[in-house]
Amino acid sequence: MSKMMKCFVMHGIGKVGVVDKPIPRPGPGDAIIRTTAALICTSDTHTVAGAIGDRQGLTLGHEAVGVIHELGSLAAESGLFKVGQRVAVNAITPCYACDNCQRGYPSQCGGALGGWKFANLKDGSMAEFFHVNNAVANLAPIPDGLTDEQAAYCCDMLSTGFVGAEHANIPIGGSVAVFAQGPVGLMATVGARLLGAGLVIGVESMPQRVALAKKYGCDVVVDYSKEDPVESIMKLTGGKGVDSSIEALGSARTFAACVNATRPGGTISNIGYHGDGDTVPIPRLGWGVGMSDKTIRTALCPGGSERMGRLLRLIEKGRVDPLAMTTHRFGFKDIERAFKMMQTKEDGMIKPLISFT
Amino acid sequence: MSKMMKCFVMHGIGKVGVVDKPIPRPGPGDAIIRTTAALICTSDTHTVAGAIGDRQGLTLGHEAVGVIHELGSLAAESGLFKVGQRVAVNAITPCYACDNCQRGYPSQCGGALGGWKFANLKDGSMAEFFHVNNAVANLAPIPDGLTDEQAAYCCDMLSTGFVGAEHANIPIGGSVAVFAQGPVGLMATVGARLLGAGLVIGVESMPQRVALAKKYGCDVVVDYSKEDPVESIMKLTGGKGVDSSIEALGSARTFAACVNATRPGGTISNIGYHGDGDTVPIPRLGWGVGMSDKTIRTALCPGGSERMGRLLRLIEKGRVDPLAMTTHRFGFKDIERAFKMMQTKEDGMIKPLISFT
């Protein structure tokens, strides 16, 4: 008889709860992790609101770290890991073998967004144990100098925020606008600073986020509720526009502002999830009637143990302190309360950390 | 007293005619060219229709080659050219000194689309003589083995069509869809072949263009008037979509089809001039909700003598035969009749060549 574990699941659109499920078993290349720390993501609340359909009974969560509980035969034979070892697992767990993985787009594993398996194609990680496919490529050892809580921020927040900056083609000393300073936008701000931006302009109106934006490296924050952000960015750049802009919200209006605020030859890097409408319109004139050498890029949180190793190192070496955006902490027993607060963002919640120990 | 020349001008929206103007004189870095061969571009007809406003009295034309008539002092001192030499001049004539030129975006010289000076910021080249700024960077000697007629195709058609392919990030042996097989689309097809595409899918319905598309390298041509091009492209690529697509029309509908027909991680390369509407909508789902690693690039005909030299060489070495798309020939005295036919594309006109000799 399988041993059982507690899981935080979606019961249907708008409904969540904790249920018991059997602890999963690994296939030959897989691993089972005992969870120690996890984060709730705004995208979990979108999923529960129905963004990807009714996923009845699916365990939620994709930002979790823990300890190796069981290894499949091939994963064990690799000699890379041992049971009991602390590991971080990215939100995206590609197979690293299919066409799209070979092409260099592992987040699109098997098809568009197909690397996103947790709480989408299989049970997520907001549970006492979770299953990891392709363990050799997806388990990243946590360095001794880091806590599990710190490591959990690499699963999605650092990886997604940073890729926003990596895709933005920022020239050294160049100017960047980061639209929205939620947890992903804040990490995009850090990414822009890490990648050599000389002027980082945040766009945000909530005071707590504005304060964090400045702490994380914005040279200036434009309050879009009080001023037109494109006009303000133009003023701040001598009428030229920014070299690069990062869309970290997923709104058509913000996306259009990115296109308009970016100078000819510049790059608009989208990391926001666009959840509404049939189309995301490009402003025709701001786009230079399709001839202004502007580039629009997109990304889904890049995974893999090699990248995770680099992200963990950046925390270890003091290049970024992700815990500064932890506004709340809960035990897993309080997961339902934590999730409800995340749905409403009450009490200025930015990122709630869930402890399993 | 200045000598006079005949020029083909815009008299106002919808009105054109031939007038006399003084032969222009060069500034220190400039040159004056006596025209020998020119092409009418569809964008000239857009200009006359009012696309960039009422440019009363402006000489039209931006695709012309000829013979050096006069050199400014600095251009002469460079020792690179001599009066009487045959030269081709790209439609785009950047300064190569401003910020955007230094950044590597000379087509955006001084501002969005600012490298486009002919028939936009100054008199165009559909005249007996025309003025070229920054001669050292913008005059490209025509090799002995090429006729002026052949060279004229480098000014815009080859440069724009090819950059569509260069920006498309085509993997060797990869698949490319080229939407619309007008003269620019045909040259994008050639460009895709030159850059190693293994499968080139044209999208076109006019029989004469379909025939040319096949001649220029399409492996298959999809008739969008009879079948849904995205569905057909999906079938032709085993349900994956193409690695790259090129928009060579400038239509919102075609642009959306490009996004939908391109696989995750692929590139949509826009070279069409989008003349209508406030926005050019991206289909949200085909774009992978902004997370599918699809890239959208744009370009305006890259200029400069160095690139022109490479384009001329491709004709010289037999890699491309642009004259195959010359459907009509006229003397400059018949320019008004030629232009009217280009406005209506009557008689299957694709590209009319204008001779000045």
Add this chain to the structure above:
Amino acid sequence: MSKMMKCFVMHGIGKVGVVDKPIPRPGPGDAIIRTTAALICTSDTHTVAGAIGDRQGLTLGHEAVGVIHELGSLAAESGLFKVGQRVAVNAITPCYACDNCQRGYPSQCGGALGGWKFANLKDGSMAEFFHVNNAVANLAPIPDGLTDEQAAYCCDMLSTGFVGAEHANIPIGGSVAVFAQGPVGLMATVGARLLGAGLVIGVESMPQRVALAKKYGCDVVVDYSKEDPVESIMKLTGGKGVDSSIEALGSARTFAACVNATRPGGTISNIGYHGDGDTVPIPRLGWGVGMSDKTIRTALCPGGSERMGRLLRLIEKGRVDPLAMTTHRFGFKDIERAFKMMQTKEDGMIKPLISFT
């Protein structure tokens, strides 16, 4: 009791022969291929000469295609393949899971050159059957329109030759020098043409190879036994040097010529195996004292089913005819004789094809 098969092995430095070995069995992710066609590579003769040490008893060969004989459990479960299917397997068979594979360098799987497993880290493919690791990523279905003989050329010749051109950063219409027109150099010539070169200069002296070089796309071939190739290249490029050069021999002298023949800002793309000496010297002045913006790249035959699919398509669509360099054909029973001829390159041998049927 295992069934037995014939294998062509290295008995020690300088010694080869055919022996019986058991037909291998697959691990969960692996496959066993029954060989139908193979090629002998010059690097096999280097191995036998002792280049990588005494590999006593190791089966030789890394260019082979065939029919799936047996699939491991995971490979079978993938649903991608079935026993009896025709497949091509690249010379390089990466795991696609380790750090270097994730970084985008699968040829360096697990360490420098570690993707090269056949006849290096395990038995090669010059045998009646051979073993393929990570089948999902490494088995490429052969299209119906292609023969096994054609497909065999994708395993190494096309992949290595083409990557020489892909790494060479050739501008469209640019100039390329390909040093040595052996089978890999010939395919580098094809690659340079496929990627848009406007002037391809081959460097070769053997008449049969010169003839093939012209057939495959060289605009001109420089005979280094009669003229200094760097001087000739300078003349052919108006004193500027080529945009890109490809080293397809693996000689210090040729490498130095590549550096000297390439213009500032250009790229030297090395695909030759450098087998001798402690160092490969860069000519200091030709390198611009380390400041001329010249780039030196290197590569080992890129593998993977996705790339193989694109290479197979290029043959299928008529972009390249690799059989034109097949100078000799043998049955597997004559492998020893064929190998001896390859050692001496007697009878103008360029590439010998081995049939197993």
Add this chain to the structure above:
Amino acid sequence: MSKMMKCFVMHGIGKVGVVDKPIPRPGPGDAIIRTTAALICTSDTHTVAGAIGDRQGLTLGHEAVGVIHELGSLAAESGLFKVGQRVAVNAITPCYACDNCQRGYPSQCGGALGGWKFANLKDGSMAEFFHVNNAVANLAPIPDGLTDEQAAYCCDMLSTGFVGAEHANIPIGGSVAVFAQGPVGLMATVGARLLGAGLVIGVESMPQRVALAKKYGCDVVVDYSKEDPVESIMKLTGGKGVDSSIEALGSARTFAACVNATRPGGTISNIGYHGDGDTVPIPRLGWGVGMSDKTIRTALCPGGSERMGRLLRLIEKGRVDPLAMTTHRFGFKDIERAFKMMQTKEDGMIKPLISFT
């Protein structure tokens, strides 16, 4: 009669002195700058030692800033500048019009290293006034918040050091070794940190430089006089080698160590001037016999007002404090004494600042 100015010149190999020359006059596109602050570069001492031949009477110096004294007619007409304005001028002053400039390699203007005009092709800037060609592209206004002394560091130190890091293709959080921590190496260290390195390893033995290396961002400094730097780097990277290495010395031995210390797929970025020997040898095995996917890049200090603007901004925004490496200060009247100290590097001299006011 021309007004005269004091200039610090090379009298012949090994000989320097101050002489009077007429204040230069600008051509149409040029400018004359009245010097306010300058730096002596080690390469000036190489020049005097004969590295580029006997440049009798040539004014030395290429790192200087000042005030616009006179503008040529075209430079004045541009409306971008006015007499009296504070400007910085990069050591490299390309024409931005020739082939190599158009190709994106302005440091190779007109030919290898041809962008380097000061104290090479014309009088340098260690004089009371100096001449600047192509003023529109080469004069960078100094922001109000910066002193002339700060700005002087952009002319060569920041631009060269940073391009070492820009060319190194550092993955975010990746590892970088910077060989030699002289002024250029120190700025390469800053560049590596600015571009997201997670582990920066300096290689240096002089205590004052080691201290500065740590201040500027090295996580660890390896003393090559006490340990083998390649072995130490291997230990620090778990046996893998660094993702990227930067050669900032110009020594064959250091270059070889870079190749050996860099992992497969990594990049060796050379910014050292290699002044000795016929060749710079690549270690054959460390290079993976030419097949390890390692890339070797080179650069010469990138110039241009657009880049200078970004470098000045990085100082203005506090991203780098170049004055921390100013070990000595002199008035221009003491230039001979300062230069002699730079020749011997006595008193721990790293970078001496020369004031003209």
